[in-house]
Amino acid sequence: MIKSKLEKILLKVQxxxxxxxxxxxxxxxxxxxxxVRFAFCFPDTYEIGMSHLxxxxxxxxxNSKPYIWCERVFAPWIDMEEQMIKxxxxxxxxxxxDPIYEFDFIGFTLQYELSYTNVLNMLKLGGxxxxxxxxxxxxxxxxxxxxxxxxxxxxxxxxxxxxxxxGEEVDLEVIELFRECKKxxxxxxxxxHLASKIKGVYVPALYEVKYNEDGTIKSFxxxxxxxxxxxxxxxxxxxxxxxxxxxxxxxxxxxxxxRAVEEIFRGCIRGCRFCQAGFLYRPVREKSVxxxxxxxxxLCQNTGYDEISLSSLSSxxxxxxxxxxxxxxxxxxxxxxxxxxxxxRVDGFTDDxxxxxxxxxxxxxxxxxxxxxxxxxxxxxxxxxxxxxxNTCAVAFDGGYSTVKLYFMIGLPTETMDDVxxxxxxxxxxxxxxxxxxxxxKGKGVRVxxxxxxxxxxxxxxxxxxxxxxxxxxxxxxxxxxxxxxxKKISYNYHDADTSFMEAVFARGDRKLCAVLEKACEKGMHxxxxxxxxxxxxxxxxxxxxGIDPHFYANRHRxxxxxxxxxxxxxxVTKEFLVGExxxxxxxxxxxxxxxxxxxCGALKHKGGVCFEKRQSMV
Amino acid sequence: MKNVRVWxxxxxxxxxxxxxxLNRVMIRAIVKSKLPxxxxxxxxxxxxxxxxxxLSLGFRGERESxxxxxxxxxxxxxxxxxxxxxxxxxxxxxxxxxxxxxxPGSISSAxxxxxxxxxxxxxxxxxxxxxxxLNADEIxxxxxxxxxxxxxxxxxxxxxxxxxxTEHDVVVRVVLPAGSTTNINPTLLIKAFKxxxxxxxxxxxxxxxxxxxxxxxxx
Numbered sequence: 001m002i003k004s005k006l007e008k009i010l011l012k013v014q015x016x017x018x019x020x021x022x023x024x025x026x027x028x029x030x031x032x033x034x035x036v037r038f039a040f041c042f043p044d045t046y047e048i049g050m051s052h053l054x055x056x057x058x059x060x061x062x063n064s065k066p067y068i069w070c071e072r073v074f075a076p077w078i079d080m081e082e083q084m085i086k087x088x089x090x091x092x093x094x095x096x097x098d099p100i101y102e103f104d105f106i107g108f109t110l111q112y113e114l115s116y117t118n119v120l121n122m123l124k125l126g127g128x129x130x131x132x133x134x135x136x137x138x139x140x141x142x143x144x145x146x147x148x149x150x151x152x153x154x155x156x157x158x159x160x161x162x163x164x165x166x167g168e169e170v171d172l173e174v175i176e177l178f179r180e181c182k183k184x185x186x187x188x189x190x191x192x193h194l195a196s197k198i199k200g201v202y203v204p205a206l207y208e209v210k211y212n213e214d215g216t217i218k219s220f221x222x223x224x225x226x227x228x229x230x231x232x233x234x235x236x237x238x239x240x241x242x243x244x245x246x247x248x249x250x251x252x253x254x255x256x257x258x259r260a261v262e263e264i265f266r267g268c269i270r271g272c273r274f275c276q277a278g279f280l281y282r283p284v285r286e287k288s289v290x291x292x293x294x295x296x297x298x299l300c301q302n303t304g305y306d307e308i309s310l311s312s313l314s315s316x317x318x319x320x321x322x323x324x325x326x327x328x329x330x331x332x333x334x335x336x337x338x339x340x341x342x343x344x345r346v347d348g349f350t351d352d353x354x355x356x357x358x359x360x361x362x363x364x365x366x367x368x369x370x371x372x373x374x375x376x377x378x379x380x381x382x383x384x385x386x387x388x389x390x391n392t393c394a395v396a397f398d399g400g401y402s403t404v405k406l407y408f409m410i411g412l413p414t415e416t417m418d419d420v421x422x423x424x425x426x427x428x429x430x431x432x433x434x435x436x437x438x439x440x441x442k443g444k445g446v447r448v449x450x451x452x453x454x455x456x457x458x459x460x461x462x463x464x465x466x467x468x469x470x471x472x473x474x475x476x477x478x479x480x481x482x483x484x485x486x487x488k489k490i491s492y493n494y495h496d497a498d499t500s501f502m503e504a505v506f507a508r509g510d511r512k513l514c515a516v517l518e519k520a521c522e523k524g525m526h527x528x529x530x531x532x533x534x535x536x537x538x539x540x541x542x543x544x545x546x547g548i549d550p551h552f553y554a555n556r557h558r559x560x561x562x563x564x565x566x567x568x569x570x571x572x573v574t575k576e577f578l579v580g581e582x583x584x585x586x587x588x589x590x591x592x593x594x595x596x597x598x599x600x601c602g603a604l605k606h607k608g609g610v611c612f613e614k615r616q617s618m619v
Numbered sequence: 620m621k622n623v624r625v626w627x628x629x630x631x632x633x634x635x636x637x638x639x640x641l642n643r644v645m646i647r648a649i650v651k652s653k654l655p656x657x658x659x660x661x662x663x664x665x666x667x668x669x670x671x672x673x674l675s676l677g678f679r680g681e682r683e684s685x686x687x688x689x690x691x692x693x694x695x696x697x698x699x700x701x702x703x704x705x706x707x708x709x710x711x712x713x714x715x716x717x718x719x720x721x722x723p724g725s726i727s728s729a730x731x732x733x734x735x736x737x738x739x740x741x742x743x744x745x746x747x748x749x750x751x752x753l754n755a756d757e758i759x760x761x762x763x764x765x766x767x768x769x770x771x772x773x774x775x776x777x778x779x780x781x782x783x784x785t786e787h788d789v790v791v792r793v794v795l796p797a798g799s800t801t802n803i804n805p806t807l808l809i810k811a812f813k814x815x816x817x818x819x820x821x822x823x824x825x826x827x828x829x830x831x832x833x834x835x836x837x838x
Contacts, residue, residue: 007821007823008738008821010635010677011676011677011822015637016635016676016677017632017635017636017637017640019635020632020635021632022631022632022633022708022709022710023632023708024647024648024706024707024708250647250708252632252633252636252640252644252708252710253636253637253640254639254640254643258643301651302651303647303651304646304647304648304649304650304651304652304706305647305650306647306650306665336650336658336664336665
């Protein structure tokens with residue numbers, strides 16, 4: 001039915017190949033032979049969603065179980081959405097072309113706060129009631145996971161179950177429970193109560209929030225006995241034994257990251273104080289060289305990809321990086337497979353690594369010093385020194401590079417105008433370094449791109465209590481950088497402050513924001529992560545209509561003693577540790593990374609990973 | 620080393636992928652198949668393939684071809700067919716692998732089958748209007764060229780077109796110039812129809828075959 005309606009509109013939209021499925025390795029099952037149908041929804045376009053590793057892992061994992069059929073759903077781009085509405089086509093899954101309202105589970109991965117409107121819009125397009133309380137039967141169970149699930153409150157009214165932490169085990173446990181409940185004819189309510197007892201499961205409907213007069217939280221507690229007060233995250237401790245797909249769905253149309261991806265470790269040893277991922281995924285757990293090598297080879301054979309990206313939060317921190325690259329190149333060169341290593345740190349950029357990766361093309365290098373002065377880099381615990389950066393640039397220039405991109409953040413806690421000016425000055429020093437290099441590429445000028453985003457305070461970081469700079473202040477800082485540039489060899493661009501503001505609102509929001517999102521959805525708002533669609537004006541109008549002040553969430557300094565909306569979620573990193581880190585930041589003091597010294601963050605309780613590695617200083 | 624021509628159908632979901640995407644899909648299938656295909660020797664090493672005549676996005680193709688080189692002269696052509704099919708998405712099917720008998724430059728025309736329908740008018744009315752359009756003295760339509768938009772008369776190209784109606788649509792069969800010199804896209808007829816009657820037609824077009832200068836099938 002949907003298929004024949006689709007044929008009439010597909011040639012009216014851009015890249016229709018995104019909307020038809022039929023890719024190599026897509027999993028087709030008989031819907032009458034499975035017990036559970038799972039619609040895995042990515043709240044953004046096909047090109048972005050298909051590049052996402054988490055979705056690939058869970059898609060393959062779910063489909064490895066004969067009784068589950070997991071299918072993919074993406075947000076249709078605005079031209080397609082318009083056609084679908086006009087022609088009465090509900091949002092459908094790509095494998096069966098069945099509308100998502102027919103599915104048992106509708107799962108979302110939450111990667112970005114500004115995709116929340118897409119989550120609601122996708123439910124709406126799929127003919128699924130938005131609110132959990134409006135979906136009374138044991139079907140269309142809306143579940144969500146991913147980094148933004150660490151503060152589930154702004155979308156708590158819409159989601160039945162949040163998965164906290166690594167999804168590989170908890171997702172299956174919940175699906176299995178659902179299967180049992182369905183067989184036994186249990187109600188949705190009964191199912192949710194049982195699910196809430198599984199570790200890593202958060203059922204927002206089972207909790208009650210009370211507020212103080214000033215709008216802060218007075219109390220947060222379970223409504224029923226037996227519902228856990230704290231929801232502990234799930235962690236896959238043995239990465240070698242953890243499920244990893246031997247196959248990816250290979251798209252027919254080009255996507256953002258059109259290559260094989262191999263996760264080499266989870267977590268990050270560094271503890272940069274602004275970085276949420278650095279705290280959410282503790283402790284660091286590595287895969288072995290042999291395991292990575294085998295998985296890479298299998299993936300290339302099964303997909304036909306000739307490029308592998310070795311993925312992690314900081315690739316050069318992989319302890320066996322050089323042996324790994326050596327092992328991989330034993331077959332990769334012969335089979336014309338190239339390796340790429342994203343997320344390289346300034347201090348991890350060595351000749352050894354460079355010579356083995358091909359995809360760092362001669363066109364450019366990107367580093368992220370994040371702040372312009374040493375003082376501020378110490379505040380954020382980005383343990384990179386200026387001389388390290390300049391040395392690395394010198395190595396690169398001597399090696400024939402002439403373009404460098406540097407990423408910064410503005411609006412960091414304790415930042416002064418001098419720190420901001422430091423960004424421009426650092427750019428100038430990189431330019432000077434180029435001209436001091438004797439072996440620099442001749443006849444070519446140097447190009448330095450400075451890029452700044454605006455700091456967004458995130459839950460579970462030492463800066464979770466910090467106010468975000470006002471949009472005006474951010475604009476002033478952006479101008480300050482531009483005014484301090486004296487050469488055309490440096491170009492400066494910056495991320496829009498308006499979107500960062502909205503990101504900050506939803507990142508640390510509470511349940512009162514559900515009403516805002518509902519209203520935004522009513523007004524047809526979607527794709528707010530895209531400048532094509534985002535409008536701060538529209539958002540402010542929505543907040544106004546709901547009688548909610550967005551600045552309360554983004555720009556207010558929160559007290560250490562305040563109950564935070566996400567305090568009932570436990571990511572193993574203790575609040576005491578975060579408070580300590582925040583205080584150290586104010587004193588410009590750094591914290592050594594996990595391999596230098598344990599800082600007692602709380603992740604040790606998982607009894608594995610980096611916490612139990614032998615430290616070099618101790619050997 | 621020998622040159623081979625891979626014959627395939629482009630249909631189902633794969634008719635919605637562009638020529639560039641088709642190129643990528645084919646390269647990945649060849650890499651995955653591990654067939655002894657000649658690879659380019661430049662900086663960006665990849666299997667060397669060329670397509671005789673690109674197919675517009677959305678069209679089905681019943682006799683499409685792709686050329687490549689096989690390193691082993693004695694390699695069985697049937698094996699190439701099976702190996703590639705095992706590595707291609709379901710909408711792309713190799714049905715034959717042959718030697719390259721004609722030069723791609725010799726292609727001069729292609730046969731299309733167009734299924735046309737409309738939500739606004741009945742099949743009968745569509746048939747009558749189409750007949751009227753095809754029988755007119757001239758069929759003027761805007762054609763995009765490298766130099767900009769040009770008004771052209773496509774009457775001559777469609778003078779031998781056959782059309783008949785079925786239960787759901789009107790079918791037009793037509794042979795049009797195709798290849799390196801002149802290309803007439805069958806959708807020009809749909810454009811002309813819209814310009815004349817103000818109606819949007821839904822179309823499903825198949826390129827059935829490709830011919831050389833003598834009107835013989837391209838082989």
